[in-house]
Amino acid sequence: MKDADEPGSAKKHKPNFHHSFPAHGSQSSPRGNTFDALRKAKQALPIFPARRTLINQIRRLASAIVIGETGSGKTTQIPQYLLESEVNKGSIIAITQPRRVAAITVAQRVAQEMGSTAGGIVGYCVRFEDVTAPNTKLKFMTDGMLLREAILDPNLTRYSIVMLDEAHERTIHTDVLFGVVKAAQRHRLKTGQPQLKIVVMSATMDVDHFSKYFNNAPVLYLEGRQFPIQVMHVKEPQSDYLFASLVTLFQIHKEAPAGEDVLIFLTGQEEIDSAVRSILDLSRDLNDCPKLQVFPLYAALPSHEQIKVFNKTLPGHRKVVVATNIAETSITIHGIKYVIDSGMVKAKVYHPLSGLDLLKVVTASRAQVLQRTGRAGREAPGICYRLFTEAQFKAMDVNTVPEIQRCNLASVVLQLMAMGISNVLSFDFMNKPAPESINAALEELVLLGALERQPDSEMLKLTPVGKQMAAFPLDPRFSKVILLAKDFGCLEEVLSIVSILSVDSVLLNSSKKRLQAGQAHEKFKSSEGDHIMLLNIYRAYKQVNGNKSWCYENYIVARNMNTAQQVRRQLREICVRQQMEISSCGRETTAIRRCLAVGLFMNAAELSKDGEFMTLTTRKQVSIHPSSCLFQNKPACVVYTELVKTSKTYMRTLSVVDPDWLMEAAPAYFRRKRASAIT
Numbered sequence: 053m054k055d056a057d058e059p060g061s062a063k064k065h066k067p068n069f070h071h072s073f074p075a076h077g078s079q080s081s082p083r084g085n086t087f088d089a090l091r092k093a094k095q096a097l098p099i100f101p102a103r104r105t106l107i108n109q110i111r112r113l114a115s116a117i118v119i120g121e122t123g124s125g126k127t128t129q130i131p132q133y134l135l136e137s138e139v140n141k142g143s144i145i146a147i148t149q150p151r152r153v154a155a156i157t158v159a160q161r162v163a164q165e166m167g168s169t170a171g172g173i174v175g176y177c178v179r180f181e182d183v184t185a186p187n188t189k190l191k192f193m194t195d196g197m198l199l200r201e202a203i204l205d206p207n208l209t210r211y212s213i214v215m216l217d218e219a220h221e222r223t224i225h226t227d228v229l230f231g232v233v234k235a236a237q238r239h240r241l242k243t244g245q246p247q248l249k250i251v252v253m254s255a256t257m258d259v260d261h262f263s264k265y266f267n268n269a270p271v272l273y274l275e276g277r278q279f280p281i282q283v284m285h286v287k288e289p290q291s292d293y294l295f296a297s298l299v300t301l302f303q304i305h306k307e308a309p310a311g312e313d314v315l316i317f318l319t320g321q322e323e324i325d326s327a328v329r330s331i332l333d334l335s336r337d338l339n340d341c342p343k344l345q346v347f348p349l350y351a352a353l354p355s356h357e358q359i360k361v362f363n364k365t366l367p368g369h370r371k372v373v374v375a376t377n378i379a380e381t382s383i384t385i386h387g388i389k390y391v392i393d394s395g396m397v398k399a400k401v402y403h404p405l406s407g408l409d410l411l412k413v414v415t416a417s418r419a420q421v422l423q424r425t426g427r428a429g430r431e432a433p434g435i436c437y438r439l440f441t442e443a444q445f446k447a448m449d450v451n452t453v454p455e456i457q458r459c460n461l462a463s464v465v466l467q468l469m470a471m472g473i474s475n476v477l478s479f480d481f482m483n484k485p486a487p488e489s490i491n492a493a494l495e496e497l498v499l500l501g502a503l504e505r506q507p508d509s510e511m512l513k514l515t516p517v518g519k520q521m522a523a524f525p526l527d528p529r530f531s532k533v534i535l536l537a538k539d540f541g542c543l544e545e546v547l548s549i550v551s552i553l554s555v556d557s558v559l560l561n562s563s564k565k566r567l568q569a570g571q572a573h574e575k576f577k578s579s580e581g582d583h584i585m586l587l588n589i590y591r592a593y594k595q596v597n598g599n600k601s602w603c604y605e606n607y608i609v610a611r612n613m614n615t616a617q618q619v620r621r622q623l624r625e626i627c628v629r630q631q632m633e634i635s636s637c638g639r640e641t642t643a644i645r646r647c648l649a650v651g652l653f654m655n656a657a658e659l660s661k662d663g664e665f666m667t668l669t670t671r672k673q674v675s676i677h678p679s680s681c682l683f684q685n686k687p688a689c690v691v692y693t694e695l696v697k698t699s700k701t702y703m704r705t706l707s708v709v710d711p712d713w714l715m716e717a718a719p720a721y722f723r724r725k726r727a728s729a730i731t
């Protein structure tokens with residue numbers, strides 16, 4: 053595993069590729085937008101000849117596992133086949149996706165294929181956006197959204213079929229959903245309610261494991277892929293995948309004709325933004341090449357920005373999309389012929405013993421790499437350039453380690469408890485998380501007041517506060533901060549801060565203009581810390597009505613501020629629904645820091661005599677991130693939003709707090725921690 057700032061071990065040189073997989077399959081390209089062309093394109097898909105058998109099998113099975121090559125037509129076609137053949141018996145078919153961009157674009161495509169637009173018979177539902185109608189029958193949704201619905205309706209009574217797409221991704225939500233859907237199916241059977249069918253789909257999954265978990269569900273294999281994809285590996289390991297990706301892009305760019313577009317997989321927002329800038333800079337002096345249209349694509353971009361990458365490329369241009377793994381599964385981007393894969397991904401890594409949840413750049417799994425390859429060759433034959441050797445590919449983990457085995461589980465455990473699953477330790481997980489992780493999550497929720505021990509029993513139950521917390525689609529710590537803010541009279545302010553924390557950085561920090569950006573940000577800084585600085589930015593932004601030139605002049609990322617505003621609106625609605633009084637503390641911001649201290653007490657650190665910070669809970673040495681406004685003047689005690697591990701472990705986005713506030717938040721907890729630190 054490599055840390056975020058650690059370059060690889062090999063030399064930096066121009067990547068040299070050789071072939072690895074032979075090309076195969078048909079060569080024709082069904083482009084075109086008319087309904088007729090779409091019908092023909094549907095019929096050309098490898099899944100088409102198998103449709104009758106497939107429908108008949110699914111009709112008679114309670115659960116099925118469907119495996120088919122990327123691009124064979126699973127996601128877009130099977131829901132339509134099931135609807136046409138009325139296997140759904142008039143009820144809604146839910147099709148879950150691990151990512152919102154996939155849920156939205158696939159719904160739009162399917163609607164188009166059915167001669168309509170999303171929001172009618174075909175709809176989608178993702179966090180902060182519900183585009184469905186009373187007559188919606190095919191509902192594409194993120195797995196997180198279906199999980200939220202299950203809190204109110206654990207038997208998923210509105211649905212006759214749940215299709216769990218891209219099951220290999222194994223996000224926390226997918227894994228919990230597996231158990232929830234399975235329980236709903238069992239319960240409906242036991243109580244004589246209409247059957248709930250489960251269809252699990254992927255191109256790359258551990259079939260036996262899945263089949264066994266879903267009561268030995270039969271595996272249905274779909275033959276063939278529509279277009280061949282040539283895969284090229286580099287001959288030597290690359291020391292700098294970012295550099296290698298740019299060199300590869302420009303090699304393609306100099307040779308390939310306009311309209312043959314490129315998708316590059318990198319790891320995170322900052323890296324992608326910097327790659328986009330470099331591509332634009334480097335392309336400026338190139339003559340005799342098509343013009344470039346360069347788009348970033350990552351989760352923090354607002355939907356309308358993300359959707360832009362799906363537009364047709366302008367004539368005479370080449371589209372280059374630089375994406376994180378959100379472009380890895382399910383989606384089809386018009387025009388993409390080449391994929392450049394760094395082989396790296398940013399993933400959450402949790403250490404239950406140290407209590408740290410870190411974002412790290414790690415090597416992708418083979419399943420992820422195969423999915424990335426599958427993004428080429430969707431409308432015509434394609435080529436995938438892998439910036440790792442064949443030997444490196446073979447050394448990769450076959451499957452992605454389930455997120456549930458490497459993340460903080462507090463949020464999921466809270467959701468399970470809210471669904472009435474009180475014994476989380478015995479929940480039917482496909483892969484059980486470490487008991488220490490579940491216990492750590494339970495302890496955190498008890499300390500936050502979301503759970504309490506039943507009298508005379510070891511069983512934990514949800515408290516009214518926990519129930520309220522579960523209504524927010526947030527980390528429980530921040531849901532708690534919101535609830536506290538109501539009592540401390542600073543809900544307006546806390547909503548603004550939490551909304552900004554829910555999106556990617558609103559501060560533009562390009563390496564070229566770091567100095568100017570730093571100067572522009574100076575006026576927002578606060579001696580109270582970064583959370584108050586974010587509030588100052590939000591207030592200033594509101595004062596100019598979100599004016600884009602103001603954002604530009606102040607090095608603020610307008611699109612992230614815009615998303616934060618949308619998030620805020622939704623969170624505020626939840627507060628209103630919960631009949632919380634929306635109060636404001638005006639300019640007196642101490643109350644805000646008190647709420648943060650009580651909600652984030654497990655993320656506290658104090659300055660020790662040697663000038664270093666120690667976390668209060670785990671006694672680990674940590675430092676203030678250089679981007680923090682508290683970097684120069686070290687306060688005695690802080691709470692932080694997250695830890696990031698690069699060369700050191702850094703606390704990011706912090707606030708100055710009074711140690712007494714922390715003690716008040718959880719006196720028994722700190723007494724226990726101190727005692728165990730001394731012994």
Ligand SMILES: Nc1ncnc2c1ncn2[C@@H]1O[C@H](COP(=O)(O)OP(=O)(O)OP(=O)(O)O)[C@@H](O)[C@H]1O
Pocket residue numbers: 097120121122123124125126127128129157161254255278381382383384385386426429430431
């Ligand atoms: N938005 C779109 N625009 C153009 N073509 C599309 C679009 N969505 C799907 N297609 C076409 O339909 C094919 C099948 O896509 P679909 O998503 O159903 O495949 P899949 O088997 O689910 O693949 P994956 O496992 O990669 O998601 C694609 O290869 C592409 O040719």
